[in-house]
Amino acid sequence: MSNKNSNFSNYFHRNGRALGSIGYFILLMVIFFIGAPEAWIRPNLHQSVFVMMPTLIFLTIPLVFLVASGEIDLSFASTYAVAAYVFALLVKNGVDPGICFVLGILTGAAIGALVGTLIVVFRLSSLVASLGMLFLLRGVILLLTNSRSITIMEVENHWIYPLLVGNFYGFPMQIFWAALFVIFCYYFFNKHVFGIHIQHVGDNTVSAEQMGINVNAVKIKAFMFVGVGAAIGGIFTTMITYTFFPTQGFGYLLLALAAVFVGGTPYWGGLGTIIGAVFGVGIIAYMEIGIIAIGWSGEWRQFFNGLIILLALLGHRLHGERVR
Amino acid sequence: MENIIELNKVTKRFGGITALNKASLKVTRGEVVGLIGDNGAGKSTLIKTLVGVYSPDEGEIFIRGDKITNWNALKARESGIETVFQDRALTPQQSIVKNIFMGKELRYPFGFIKEKEQIYEANRLIREIGFTSKLINAESPVGNLSGGERQGVAIARAIYNNAELIVLDEPTNNLSLNETQKVFDFVLNVKKSNRSVLFIGHNIYHVYDISDRFVILDRGEVVHQLNKNDISTPEELMKIMRETIKTH
DSSP, X not given: OHHHHHHHHHHHHHHHHHHHHHHHXXXXXXXXXXXOHHHHTOHHHHHHHHHHHHHHHHHHHHHHHHHHTTOOOSTHHHHHHHHHHHHHHHHHTTOOHHHHHHHHHHHHHHHHHHHHHHHHHTTOOHHHHHHHHHHHHHHHHHHHHTTOOEEXXXXXXXXXXXXXXXXXXXXXXXXXXXXXXXHHHHHHHHSBHHHHHHHHHHHOHXXXXXXXXXXXXXXXXXXXXXHHHHHHHHHHHHHHHTEEOTTTTTTHHHHHHHHHHHXXXXXXXXXXXXXXXXXXXXXXXXXXXXXXXXXXXXXXXHHHHHHHHHHHHHHHGGGOSOOO | OOEEEEEEEEEEEETTEEEEEEEEEEEETTOEEEEXXXXXXXXXXXHHHHTTSSOOSEEEEEEXXXXXXXXXXXXXXXXXXXXXXXXXXXXXTSXXXXXXXXXXXXXXXXXXXXXXXXXXXXXXXXXXXXXXXXXXXXXXXXXXXXHHHHHHHHHHHHHHTTOSEEEEESTTTTOOHHHHHHHHHHHHHHHHTTOEEEEEOSOHHHHHHHOSEEEEEETTEEEEEEEGGGOSSHHHHHHHHHHHHHHO
């Protein structure tokens, strides 16, 4: 019996936060369903959520890794645009879009490495330094493009378009890529040395260092992963709309961060949940679209976004404070 | 009995200060040696020399009878010497199994972790060392454990790292009687498995209870060594300690 208890409490320790955000998600769906049942059974509402979700997933899930390692990054919202810019510019200049895609992602990784190295080597506050980087990179983009967008209709005729963002029996392909990304990240975070080391580093940096973990390398890799996620998100969006906008990605900054914390990953490091973050993304995406569907004006959206974040944080308090 | 490690007239200086002065110490297989001395007596320099953080300026170090040159932390670990420092180097939000394998995970190719094997091995280790509560298993978070039990996790990790000699730096500091007893049980189990323990402590009573042999350190010198058989009470040990330090 007691053995069963310990297994139960261990299970709760591991999965409580993910279960919490699944609970909020279900609650939100029920509220929306009661509020506007006729809007809710129409498939086009869910379709628009599914279009929005993949981008947000590519941004949010890597942030779980970074937050669990005890750091934060805001610059990803600009990295998103820089990688998309590199992609669009190269496509426009006749480079094979497949190669452009790879180069765009490498750009994201390189920016992540730069931000991470800056923060880790000079011991900067990741919040403030990445805030600076957020503006700096956006500034670079605006200067380089003269605030003009780039249209890349030619990408549609390349095999990469149907593969990445095409239509598969009515479902946008990016949903499958996002799902694959989530599955990969679940194992990467929970069953891979990288994820485990991230959790140790975020939990107690000194202990991790004493046991031979290269703390700086782990943190820089986490920043790089965020850069890669942002690049994928940015390039996908650019392909879907055939257009690169110099301001793109800015709107995702707060939404992606909100999804991480609503998803149940605590801000203090050492813990994180991939499944929770997926439902966090679900909550944020449905909030964005559901408020309109329910028949309320768009002005309510921000209000409810804020309310949801606060309620979710209060709910996650049930899992207790940081253990030391 | 085989000597695990022997320090012979080891001297360590920092600038003009002699932190260790011709200190000699040996630990044989399966014994618990208590290292006592006041603050500033050189305990921490001696430990750090023993585990290879410092290399001695003079003197010799023997591992199982063989003289070792260029002593360093890597050689110490390869020789089976593991230290559990005061803060224990644990990550409290993670499970026992993750802590035991921290930095030395069992891996498949591409870095994925052999989770089942790790859990099996961690459960075996914590039972071997003396965890009896059914409420605790390898997947329990370390943060739910008491101070003594956390010490146990750190000791279990040292055993997993093939420790022959485990150096415990003030393991009973800030622990209640009950928790101290748990740590003693862990140490006795380590001894039973034919490994050795160097137990460093402030509290003479704790050191007296658990050790087979005592080494008294003062101002960087080993001023006295005696077996537990030589004395019968902790008070006697205290008296000897006072006298040797005074006459020294």
